[in-house]
Structure formats: structure tokens, C-alpha cells
Amino acid sequence: MLVLATIASYFSIYMTDTVGISAAAAAGIMFVATLWDAINDPVMGTIADRTNTKWGRYRPYFLFVPIIFVIASVLLFINPTGIDGIGKVIYIGGLYILLNMCTTALTMPQMAVLPAVTKNDRERNSVITLGAAFTAIAFTIGSTFTPQLTEFFGGSYIPLMVIYGIITIFCFWGLFVTSKEKYITTSEKSPFTKDLKKLFKHKEIYPLILVWCLAAVGYGFMFASSVYFMMYYIGRPDLISLYMGIISIGALFSMVVCMPIALKIFKTGQRAMLVTQFITFVFYGIAFIFGDNLIVLYVCSFIATAIGAMSNALVNILVNDTIDFIYLKEKTSLNGTIASLKGFAQKCGNTITNSGILALLAVSGYIPGAIGQQPDATMFTLNFVRFGIPAIICLVIVICMKYYPLEKYRSEIDKMKNGSID
Template sequence: MKNQYGKKQESSKAFKWFHATSVSGGAMMISAVISSYFSPYMTDTMMIPAAFASVIMFICSFWDAINDPMMGVIADRTNTKWGRYRPYLIPAPILLTLFSTLLWVNPNFPMAGKIAWVLICNIGVGMTVTMYTMPQMSLLPACVKGTEERNTIIAMGAGVTAVAFTIANTFTLQIKAFLESALGVSNGYIPMMLICGGLACFSFWGLFATSKEKYIEKSTDRNAMQDLKAILKHKELAPYIIVWIMASMGYGLMFASSVYYVMYYLARPDLIPVYMGIVSIGALVSMTVLMPIFLKIFKTGEKALVVSQTATIICYVILLFFGKSSLMLLYVVTFIATAVASMQNGLVNVLVNDAIDYIQLKEGFSANGVISSIKGFAQKCGGTVTNSGILAVLAASGYIAGAIGQQPESTLIALNFLRFGAPALTGIILLICLKFNPIDKYRDEIEEMKKKMTVEE
């Protein structure tokens, strides 16, 4: 096959597969399980009060956001015989497996000890995610310059993400129970993390073996502050940062609030697997079917994102006011909402490559790691608000752990807002910011620049 420059594809099928299954495969399953099930595990199993759990998540997520730019700067200045970004793909999945497994251990400690345990393990998971996310994101534009080929790989990764989320969100409780029965253990989350970690190691090590960094500077004498100043002086990129934050919040709320919503707002814990299955299958359809179609029809990630978010907001407003009136309405509209909303997680990655190309055009140097880390920083800021915010809102609303059917009215209102009202607001803000996309003005110049880079290969 040929790319848009009339040349053969720049990357192998193996590279495409391993890039798509690295962050989005076993590692994503770990993230999905933690995102959807760890907050209830903290409050209802470890019996950590929601207010303390909120502080834990805030500290972990905030530190996770701060270390993203640090990792981007380090990666851009790494020079080894294996490349700039590839070396980090070897140790990262090992550390991810270690910390994510320890996270689900419920030690027989006093409450202060449990809080410290969760804090340390959660920080470890977050730093490990940063260790592999920044290099993996930077690796794609370093290996592939063709926009269509990049988008194909991003779409593949989004599809794998959807499959991982479908498995993790729909079948986690069943997998946990099966592992407990088959292995004779009391906590099935622990062997589940080990299995997912093994899959992550396979994918990341495969990506290391099949990737070749071709489109990066050999070395740089610029310091980190010079890079950051050169990038951040382009205020045109500021809307991208807000878009990344809003996309992270909207996507995170979709999963992190669902278990609480079904368990306490609907007071139907028996429906958790069904509802999470609907959400997960909607995400699967979004990323494997609808996202490639949207990119093909609307040509750019920006336009596809505008259409998907507009449809999402409409669905969420309907569910905010009428979601509890009928289970059938809830199921159908939730599926549609998830099917048009979930692709935002993949489409915003298209904007990362756009920003990298923009800086290459304007400044004449590649800063893949720094720009990827800025996106990661924005994403983690959104995650900080989501992870700690949900628990903080529940604590402020008078949430009572385990009190199914007995939550105060203020908590029920908060749960409904967190599930549908808050992500509708993030979508509105995202749409406003996309009105100021700077790339449209320079798209032709960027394509000419990439053609020259391809010719010079």
C-alpha cells in the first residue's frame, strides 16, 4: 500500500499492531479496572472515608500531571544506541505490573497505614504510566510522517482501547470471581493485574523490537526551558490544552461515575455488569467502527470531534432529565451517547500530531516528547479533577458507603449530575475551544513540509 505521498507505507504491520496494543492493550485494561472499580474498592472494601479517598486521588493525580512534562523533557534528551524513546518501553510495563498489583492488596494496617499504602502504590502506577505514555506517543511521529498512516494507527489504537475497556468494564467482576474460584484466592483483582501486566510486557517489548526512529533530530544543545518557551509562546496552541483537559474529564466521568450511578442512584447493583457492558460496547463501536468512518467523512480529527461532541451533549442532556424514567431509555441513549463520545479519546491524539507538526513548521525543530508531555499534563489535570472531584462531591453531598437505597437526596442529585451533567458541560467547553484551532490556517504548509521530509529520507 502507498501513503498520500505516493510512497509505500512507512511502517510495518507488526509496528502498527504493537503500537496499537501497547498503551491500549493490557496496560489499558489495568487502567480501566482501576478507573471504574478502585474508588468503590477504597470506600466500600478498604473502608477509607470518601473525603480521605478524594485527597488521595487528588495528590496522586496532581503529581502524575506534574511529572508528565518532566518525562517529556527527559525523553527528548535521551540519546542511546536504541534511540530516544524506545528504551523506556522495556522497564515500564514491569513496573506497571508491580504497582498495579500492590494497589489491590488490602493490608491489615490501621487507617493511616492503609491511606499511605494506597497513596504510594497509586503514585507508582501513575509515574509508570507516564514513563510509557510519553515515549509511546512521541514514537509515532518519530517513525511515521504520513497523516493518513498516522490516523490509521491512532484509529487502531482507539479500537484496541475499546476492546480493552469492554472486557475490563463488562467482565471485571466475573473475571475476578472466576480467578478467586480457580486459584483459591480471596482477591481476584491481584491475579487479574498480573495477567494484564504480562500482556502489556508483550506489547511494549514488541513495539521496541519493531520501531525505528527516523524523523527526529540527532542531538540538541537546547535546554528544557528553551524548548518550553519556544512552544508555549505560541498562544494559538492554548485551546488545545483546554481541549485535552475537557476530553480527559468527559471520558473519565463516563466510566468513573457509572458504578456509583447504578449502585446508588438506580439502587440496582445487580445491573452493574449490564450497564457497564452497554457503556463498554458503545465505546467499542465508537472506536472500531464510528471513529474511522468519522475521520473518513470529515477528513480531520477536529471536525470529527465537533460532530461527535455535539451528538454527545444532546444525549447527555436527555439522560440528565429522563434517564431514570425508563431502563430502556437509559440503556438505548447511554449506548448512543457512549458510541459518539468515546472516540474523543482517540481524536484528541490527532491534535497532538497536529501540534507537533505546527511547532516543526514554526520553530524548525522536533519536540515530540515535550508536546506529548504537555498533552499528558493536560490529560492528567483532567484526570485529577475527575478522580478526586467525584469523591469530593460525594463526600460533600453526604454519601454513605454501602447504603444502597438509603442515600440522601443530595447524593442522588450529585450522582446524576456527575454521570450526565458534568460531561455535557465539558463537551460544551471543548466545542468552544475548537473554534480557535490554529492548524487549519497552516495545514497546506505543514503538508508541504512533511513531503520534503519524506523525500529527504
């Protein structure tokens, strides 16, 4: 997350303002890369479900993939000054695709291994909550302090990628050592399309796929648009670090403090998601209307992030609900395939986020570096992508959670996990 937070918050503006790639070309890179990333998620999930080694089904990927991930992240921030515009697009685009593929090869097994380690919801939620807390800390560092850290290293992202990469490798190696896959069935030697058919024949998963996608869009728009928003809408590039700090600390507070409280009060991920997204919708709406006032902007941004950012972790509880539901119905472990389906939905959301913001800016007439000189259409777009779109997303998620399709199976799933059904 140290690597991914830096990329999520600063890669777009790095492409347009440092490498010199146009906003339209950068949007194209993000669209192609994240769309392909979404497509290969189900492939990776079904491959993981069919992996059989002496180390387990999911754990082998934690050994070698992190090394490739680190190499790609370092090369991504080497500015190819000696090649022309098309060459830069190919170079940046190719490395970004490779980095995303490595991310998929890590996150799919990572999500799949948890329900294979424990059936206990309290243990699962504890792991997800702690993981979300550390993720939020990493995101706070990556999104808030990157300008100061790159300045310390002479304006280069490369030392950061090396440091973050070493941490990444040791984290995944630690996961390899400490995890033990106990609750999985023997994988079938059958086409992966058979697993997908088992999933998609259950209409209950379709609203969940939508929520997984929208949670990624809302979270992505919040961070990816903030640098542009402060630089051009507010016209205060000197306040970027302060503002990113506010929303990053809000995200940290959300994961460390608010999410455990929400789960304790509401008991399930579904109810916690419903209430917190409605509250977030209200504060996004206030910020959209009155956000040009810095006090209102800071307060609403912090509260909305502190309440809403947990959605990115709560969806993992919904993934575990789905894994249990499919096991109840199909009597087979499809952890990797379901995790990959969530990854597919998330990557579709990332595609919308990464290419959507840049595409909307390009259409609105965005001028790189023109602080205080942006067209009115661009100014509206900046406000809309920062607060308007996330508010709409919150409202749709609230509706989906209000009619959560797996709720009626909860008692059967609990009986299954308690031993009534092996």
C-alpha cells in the same frame, strides 16, 4: 489499558468499600496522586526528548518500565488489613503514585514515537484508529467483566493484574522491536524550560491544552461515575455489569466503527471532534433529564458513548497536528515535550475526575453501602457527575473546535510534510 480500565472503573469503590478508606481520604489520595502525575509529565517528556541511546530516543523506555508498572499494579490490590487507617492511606497512595509515574514513563514515549516513525497523516491516523480499537476492547473487558473475573478468582483482583501485566510487558516489548525512529532532529543539551518556552510562546496551543484536559475529564466521568450511578442512583447493583457492558461496547463501537467513518467523512480530527461532541452533548442532556427510565438510560448512554468516546483517541490526532505545527515554526522535534504537555493536560483532567467525583460525593453526604438510603443531595450529585458535567464539557469542546487555531496553518504543514520543507 486492561490494568488502567480496571482501576478507572473499580479502584475508587475498592478503596471506599473494600479497603475501608473514607470517601474524603480517597479523594485526597486521587487528588495528590493525579496532580503529581500531571506535574511530572512535562519532566518525563523533556527527559525523553533528551535521551540518546543506541536503541533510540523513546524506545528504551519500552524495555524496563513495564515490569515496574506490573509490580505496582499487583501490590495496589493487596488489601493492607494489618495496618490502621493512616497506614492504609499511605500504602494505597504511595503505590498509586508509583503506578501513575510508570504510566507516564510509558505513554509519553509511546505518543512521541509515532510522528518519529512516519510523516504520513493517513498512516498516523490508521495507527491511532487501530490503537483506539484495541484500547476499547481492553477497556470493555476491564470495565465490564471485572466483577465476574474477580469472582472467578475468589474475589481477588491480583490474578487479573498478573495476567494483564504479562500482556502489557509483551505489548511494549513488541513496540520496541517493531518501531524505528526516522524523523527526529538531534536533541539539544539545554534546560527543558527552553523547550517549554518554544511551545508556550505560540498562543495557538492554549485551546488545544484545554481540549486535551476536557476530553480526559469527560471520558473519565463517564466510566468512573457509572458504578456509583447504577448502585445508588438507580439502586440496582445487579445491573452494574450490564450497564458497564453497554457503555463499554459503545466505546468499542466508537473506536472500531464510528471513528474511522468520522475521519473518512470529516477528513481531520478537528472536524470529527466538533460534530461528534455536539451529538454527544444532545444525548447526555436527554439522559440527564430522563435517565431514571432504564430504556432511555441504556439507549442514550450507548449512543452518547458510541459517538463521544472517540474524543479520547481524536485528541491524539490533535497532538500530531501540534507536533507538525511546532516543527513548522521552530524547525525542531519536540515530540516528547508536546506529548508530555498533552499528558499533563490529560492528567489534570484525571485529577479533576478522580478526586472530583469522590469529593462531590463526600460533600453531598454520600453513605457507603447505603443503597436506597442516600440523601437527596447525593442523588442529584450522582446524576450530575454522570451526565450533567460530561454534557457541559462536550459543549465547551465544540466551541474550541469551532475556532480551531491550527486550521489556518494546515496547507503550510502539508507542504512541509510533502517535502517542500525538510
